[in-house]
Amino acid sequence: MGLSLRDYVPATAAGRTFALTSLISATGTGLFLAGSAVFFVRSVGLSSEQVGVGLAVAAAVGFLTTVPIGALGDRIGVHRTLIGLQLWRAAWFVVLAFVDGPVAFTVVASCLAMAEAATSPVSQAVVAAVTGDTDRTRTVAVIRTVRNVGFSLGSLLAVPLLAGGGVWCYRMIVLGNAAAFVFSATLLGRIDVPRSAARQRAEGPLAGIRGFRDWRYIALTAVNGVLTLHMTILSIGIPLWVVQATAVPGEYVPLVVLANTVLVVLLQVPFAKGVERPGGALRALRLGGLALAACCLCLGLAADRALPAAFALVAAAGVLMTLGELWQSAGGWELSYEYAPEPRRGIYLAVFSLGTTGQEIVGPALITSVVIATGLLGWAALAVLFCLATLLAGPTTAALNRRSAGLPEPVPVGGPS
Structure with missing residues (x-):
C-alpha cells in the first residue's frame, strides 16, 4: 500500500506523545488483564459467580456514566478530563489491590468502569484537538497499533509475577497498572492543546445531555x-x-x-x-x-x-x-x-x-x-x-x-x- 516506517509515527509532537502514553497505559492494562482472574480468586477471595456479577454491575455503571462524562469534557475541556480520568483509574486500582469481599469489589469495579468507559471517546476528542484533519485517523490507527503492542508487553510482564505466587505478587500486578496510569497522566499533561479545545461549552453536563x-x-x-x-x-x-x-x-x-x-x-x-x-x-x-x-x-x-x-x-x-x-x-x-x-x-x-x-x-x-x-x-x-x-x-x-x-x-x- 506504499507505506514506510514513517507512516507508523504520528506527524505531530502531540500525536507522538499521545501514542507513547497509550503504549504505557496499554502495557499496564495488559499486565492487569493477564493476571486479573488469578488476583480476583486468590487475593480478593471471590468466586467466579461473584466476579461475573461484579463486572456486570460495573459495566452497567460505565454505560450510564459515559455520556455525562463526555458532556463534562465539553464544559471543562477534554484534555483536563482525560488527565483526571487517568488519575481516577490509578487511585481506584490502588484501592482494588487491597479490596476484600464481593461488595467492596463491586463498588471499586464500578468506580473504575466509570472512567474506563469514558476514556476512549474522551481520548478521541483529544486526538482530534491536537492533530490535523489529514493526520487524525492515521494517528488513531497508530495509537491502536501501539496499544496492541502494549497489551502483549504487559502480558509478558505478568508471567514472573504470576509464577512467584503470593498475595503481594498479585497485588504488584494491580499496582503496576496504577503506576502506568500515573505515568500516562503525567505525559498527557505535557501535551499542548489548542485554546479552542480547552473549554468547549458553557452549559452543564446535564443540560448538554438533555439537549442531545x-x-x-x-x-x-x-x-x-x-x-x-x-x-x-x-x-x-x-x-x-x-x-x-x-x-x-x-x-x-x-x-x-x-x-x-x-x-x-x-x-x-x-x-x-x-x-x-x-x-x-x-x-x-x-x-x-x-x-x-x-x-x-x-x-x-x-x-x-x-x-x-x-x-x-x-x-x-x-x-x-x-x-x-x-x-x-x-x-x-x-x-x-x-x-x-x-x-x-x-x-x-x-x-x-x-x-x-x-x-x-x-x-x-x-x-x-x-x-x-x-x-x-x-x-x-x-x-x-x-x-x-x-x-x-x-x-x-x-x-x-x-x-x-x-x-x-x-x-x-x-x-x-
Missing part, C-alpha cells in the same frame, strides 16, 4: 455498534463454536487470537489510509460489514466438516473477522469525528461509544444463546444482520450530510402525511 436530539448520529452509532460485534465473535463466538461444533482441536483457538493481534498491529495503519477522503470512511464501513458477514458464513459452514475443511474455514473466518475489524474501526473513527460538531465533540463521541458498550452488554448473550445455540441458521442470521447494517450505513451518512449542509429532510412521495 441528533437522531441521525444515534442511527450511525447503532450501525457501528452492530459492526463492533466482531469483538464478541473473537473473544467468545469463535472459541466456543470451534470447541463445541467443529472438528478443530481447541488448542488451535489461541492461534486465531494471535493472528488477529499480529494482523491488527501490521495492517491498522494501512487500512486507515485514505478513509479521510470523500466517501472513504463509508466505503470502509461497508467493506467491514461484508467481511464480517462472510466470516459468519465460514464459521457456520465449519460445523460437522472433516478436520482439513473445518480448519480452513475457521482460519478463513479469523482472517475475514480481522479484516472486518480493521475496516470497521477505521471507518467508524472517521465518521464519528466528521459528524461530531466541534463545540460538542465530547458528548457526541461519548454517545458514539455507547454502540460499542451496548454490544459488550448484549453481544455475549446474543452469540451464545442465539447464534451458537441455533448453529448454521444462527450464523446466517448474524450475517444478514451485518449486511443490513451495511445497507443502512449509506442512508444514515446521507442524512448526516444533509444535516451538516443545513438541508431539509426529503419529503416522502405523496407529500407529508
Whole structure:
C-alpha cells in the first residue's frame, strides 16, 4: 500500500506523545488483564459467580456514566478530563489491590468502569484537538497499533509475577497498572492543546445531555455498534463454536487470537489510509460489514466438516473477522469525528461509544444463546444482520450530510402525511 516506517509515527509532537502514553497505559492494562482472574480468586477471595456479577454491575455503571462524562469534557475541556480520568483509574486500582469481599469489589469495579468507559471517546476528542484533519485517523490507527503492542508487553510482564505466587505478587500486578496510569497522566499533561479545545461549552453536563436530539448520529452509532460485534465473535463466538461444533482441536483457538493481534498491529495503519477522503470512511464501513458477514458464513459452514475443511474455514473466518475489524474501526473513527460538531465533540463521541458498550452488554448473550445455540441458521442470521447494517450505513451518512449542509429532510412521495 506504499507505506514506510514513517507512516507508523504520528506527524505531530502531540500525536507522538499521545501514542507513547497509550503504549504505557496499554502495557499496564495488559499486565492487569493477564493476571486479573488469578488476583480476583486468590487475593480478593471471590468466586467466579461473584466476579461475573461484579463486572456486570460495573459495566452497567460505565454505560450510564459515559455520556455525562463526555458532556463534562465539553464544559471543562477534554484534555483536563482525560488527565483526571487517568488519575481516577490509578487511585481506584490502588484501592482494588487491597479490596476484600464481593461488595467492596463491586463498588471499586464500578468506580473504575466509570472512567474506563469514558476514556476512549474522551481520548478521541483529544486526538482530534491536537492533530490535523489529514493526520487524525492515521494517528488513531497508530495509537491502536501501539496499544496492541502494549497489551502483549504487559502480558509478558505478568508471567514472573504470576509464577512467584503470593498475595503481594498479585497485588504488584494491580499496582503496576496504577503506576502506568500515573505515568500516562503525567505525559498527557505535557501535551499542548489548542485554546479552542480547552473549554468547549458553557452549559452543564446535564443540560448538554438533555439537549442531545441528533437522531441521525444515534442511527450511525447503532450501525457501528452492530459492526463492533466482531469483538464478541473473537473473544467468545469463535472459541466456543470451534470447541463445541467443529472438528478443530481447541488448542488451535489461541492461534486465531494471535493472528488477529499480529494482523491488527501490521495492517491498522494501512487500512486507515485514505478513509479521510470523500466517501472513504463509508466505503470502509461497508467493506467491514461484508467481511464480517462472510466470516459468519465460514464459521457456520465449519460445523460437522472433516478436520482439513473445518480448519480452513475457521482460519478463513479469523482472517475475514480481522479484516472486518480493521475496516470497521477505521471507518467508524472517521465518521464519528466528521459528524461530531466541534463545540460538542465530547458528548457526541461519548454517545458514539455507547454502540460499542451496548454490544459488550448484549453481544455475549446474543452469540451464545442465539447464534451458537441455533448453529448454521444462527450464523446466517448474524450475517444478514451485518449486511443490513451495511445497507443502512449509506442512508444514515446521507442524512448526516444533509444535516451538516443545513438541508431539509426529503419529503416522502405523496407529500407529508
